[in-house]
Amino acid sequence: MRVGLDELYPPRRLATARRAAAAAGLDALLLSPGSDLRYLTGYDAHPGERLTLLVLPTEAEPTLIVPSLERPAAEASPAPATGVRIVDHSDGTDPYPLVVAALGQPVGAVGLADRMWAEQVLALRAALPEATQRLATEVLSELRVRKSPPEVTALAEAGAAIDAVHRRMGEWLRPGRTEAQVATDIAAAIRATGHARVDFVIVAAGPNGASPHHGTSDRPIGVGEPVVVDIGGTMPSGYRSDCTRTYVAGGRASAEFLDHYAVLHAAQRAGVAAVRPGVRAETVDATTRSVIAAAGLGDAFLHRTGHGIGLDGHEEPYVVAGNSRALEPGMAFSIEPGIYLAGRHGARIEDIVVCTTDGVRRLNTTSTELITL
The missing domain is CATH 3.90.230.10 (Creatinase/methionine aminopeptidase superfamily)
Known part of the structure; x- marks a missing residue:
C-alpha cells in the first residue's frame, strides 16, 4: 500500500529542525528549492530565478516565500498542513525584504541550503549583512540520515x-x-x-x-x-x-x-x-x-x-x-x-x-x- 504524503511529511519535522538549528547555534534556516525544503514541508518547489525560500527562524513562525505565480502550487502541496505561512511576491518586486520581515529580528547566524544558487546566497548576504552564513546540512543531515x-x-x-x-x-x-x-x-x-x-x-x-x-x-x-x-x-x-x-x-x-x-x-x-x-x-x-x-x-x-x-x-x-x-x-x-x-x-x-x-x-x-x- 502506498504511503501517504501526510505520513512522509509530518508537521513535527519543522519543530524538530528548529530545535536542532538552535542547538547548533543558528538563528534560522533559509532553504531554497531542493530536498531539504521538501523534507520539511513536502513542497517540491520549482528552482528558478524567482526566489522561493523557506524561512525557518528558531524564535518565530515558519514562512514560505514564493513567487505569486507559484503560490497555487505551494498551497496545493503538503506545506500548508505543516503550519507554514505562505507569502508571495510579484515579478518586478524585491523579495529579500520579505526574508528580513519573516525572520522577525536580527540574526547572527543562518543555515543556507547546500545547493542554493550563488546569486541568492549573495543577495541574502546583502540583505542580512550581520549574519554569518553556514550550511544547513550541519543540522538537517542528522535529521535525514535515519529514515522513519x-x-x-x-x-x-x-x-x-x-x-x-x-x-x-x-x-x-x-x-x-x-x-x-x-x-x-x-x-x-x-x-x-x-x-x-x-x-x-x-x-x-x-x-x-x-x-x-x-x-x-x-x-x-x-x-x-x-x-x-x-x-x-x-x-x-x-x-x-x-x-x-x-x-x-x-x-x-x-x-x-x-x-x-x-x-x-x-x-x-x-x-x-x-x-x-x-x-x-x-x-x-x-x-x-x-x-x-x-x-x-x-x-x-x-x-x-x-x-x-x-x-x-x-x-x-x-x-x-x-x-x-x-x-x-x-x-x-x-x-x-x-x-x-x-x-x-x-x-x-x-x-x-x-x-x-x-x-x-x-x-x-x-x-x-x-x-x-
Whole structure:
C-alpha cells in the first residue's frame, strides 16, 4: 500500500529542525528549492530565478516565500498542513525584504541550503549583512540520515518499481540494438511503473561497461557481451530508486568475465551481509573491497561501495573508506561494488538496503546472479 504524503511529511519535522538549528547555534534556516525544503514541508518547489525560500527562524513562525505565480502550487502541496505561512511576491518586486520581515529580528547566524544558487546566497548576504552564513546540512543531515518507517516504505515502493523494470529487460536488451535504443525503452518503462521522473539510465555494453558512469551510446550490443544496466528515478513521494544489474546479451560471456562476475557476486553478498547496527560504514566498504582484492582485482574496483538514498539520489551515509560512522537502524544506502577493466568489460551489482534493528533488509529483491538474455 502506498504511503501517504501526510505520513512522509509530518508537521513535527519543522519543530524538530528548529530545535536542532538552535542547538547548533543558528538563528534560522533559509532553504531554497531542493530536498531539504521538501523534507520539511513536502513542497517540491520549482528552482528558478524567482526566489522561493523557506524561512525557518528558531524564535518565530515558519514562512514560505514564493513567487505569486507559484503560490497555487505551494498551497496545493503538503506545506500548508505543516503550519507554514505562505507569502508571495510579484515579478518586478524585491523579495529579500520579505526574508528580513519573516525572520522577525536580527540574526547572527543562518543555515543556507547546500545547493542554493550563488546569486541568492549573495543577495541574502546583502540583505542580512550581520549574519554569518553556514550550511544547513550541519543540522538537517542528522535529521535525514535515519529514515522513519514511512520513509522506508516509500523507498521500498521505489525499489519495487525499479525491480519491475529490471524484470522486463529481456524485452529490450538484445544483440544488434544500440545502447541508446535500449535506454529509450527503459526510460519509458520507468515512468510506466509509477515513477514521476527518470533520473538516469546507464546501458553500458562490452568495453563501455568499464566506465562506471558511461551513460549510453549508438554502439550496437554484441552477441555474448556483458551489459551493465544502472537505472533510477524519483517516485511521486519524492523518494528515489537506484538499482544495477549486469546482463549478458544473446550468448555466453567469456570465461574471464564469468570468473570476474563470480568474484563480484561474492563481494556484493558479503557487503550486504555485513550491514547491522554498530558496524562502521568503512567496515562494510572494506568487506566488499577485500573480496575483490583477494582475487587480484582490487585496482579494478574504482569507487566507494555505496551512498545513502532518500529524497536525494546520493546523501549520507556514504559507505566509503574513512567514514567511521556506525550504522544505525533506519539508515538506507546502496551496496554496489564493481569491477572495471578498461578496453575489456565491466560489471556492477547494486541493491538499496536498510539497516534494521537486528541486521539488514534488501529493498531490491531481483536476483543478483548473472542474467543471460
